[in-house]
Amino acid sequence: MWSRLSETGRLALACLAVAVGVSIHDPARAVISALIAAVVFAVFAALIPSTVARQERVAQQAQRPLWPDNATKAVAEAFGHPVYILDPQGNVRYANQLSTQVFSAARVGDPLNFSFRQPEIARLLELSMKNQERAVAMYHERVPADRWFLVSVSPVLSQVTSGQPSWFMVTFIDQSEIKRAEEMRSDFIANASHELRTPLVSLRGFVETLQGPASADPQATKRFLAIMLEQAERMSRLIDDLLSLSRIEMKAHLRPREEVDIRDVINLVQRSLENQAESLGVVVNTDLPSGPAMVRGDRDELVQVFSNLVENACKYGQSGGKVDISVSLLNEQNSSDNSGTRGVGSAGSVEVAVRDYGPGIAAEHLPRLTERFYRVDIADSRQKQGTGLGLAIVKHILARHGTRLNVSSRPGEGATFSVKFPSIELAERG
């Protein structure tokens, strides 16, 4: 304010001096010179404030550092997410290490908008810079992969620049996992409702038919009741599988501690599926080691895993006429099991393989088989009393056991589903 007054005062004095000088020299022009001096004063006085403001801005910019100091950079590095530090013009002045790993490198010195050519990012920067406050938005990147980030732009205030932001800190927090989990949950609910609704609609239709047109037809009644029972059983299988899944998910973080001999599990599975296999015309063979094949696990869950696999092998591989279940003890050096180590329970792993000789599975289906409700042929699965959840249950149980399912198959040559468990060393058990 003072500087503005002094500038204006100086200008007034100069104008006055010129006017007085002209008047003394030529009194006849006193009035006109006073008028000219007044106009000159008015024009320049109007220009002075903007000139001063520009000078103040230049002085402030001269004070503002061009690059962030080490402490600010250290904060950006410690953040654990991609971070960019921008100057108030939106140019990148620092990019932390994570940002260069997650995104293709943004060039320091270039505007951030050059690297993220997305209107939502440009709008966010503009908003934060204009209002000088934090602005947050969700950013969806489609290329090279579908990723979601919560982007936040925050002004970093500094005493050096008298409360004006020296920097704007842009952080990207990855939300892709949360988004995917949300999508999976809603897909799952939609699929489960659809699977339950189909038999329910059919049941309702038969009830209405029995109440109406077929009420006096004992033969139709008998036939319809059999179909209704089938639909009710389908619903209850689905509910059982859904409950199994949720039970397994609830204890997903707990590693099972029991010691289980896999041979007992396989013998039990073979016995319990004997009738079903026989009715399908399938022979189930086992090839087990002579000694224990111990693994850490939950016996009931392992029975469920191999029941699902053997039942699938019988149902979908029925045309092959046989299913082979083999248990092999593998040690670290020798992954084949032709050695004399069988039955000794040596260090290494226990591999269980269920092989059928049916039509096999085309390669494009293999990575998706363990997804909930994924079926190669929906009608075929339904006709074989499938729920589409069997392999999803297998996958979750195996994850809890620290292992996973391997599937290998070629169309026309059957399929092999195998699992490798780390065996319990005899030494460890004393």
Ligand code: ADP
């Ligand atoms: P479902 O209840 O339909 O059997 P699963 O999750 O157990 O569901 O299996 C998913 C799909 O994988 C099945 O619908 C079937 O298409 C395919 N599948 C599973 N096991 C075999 C197999 N041994 N041979 C061929 N296809 C199989």
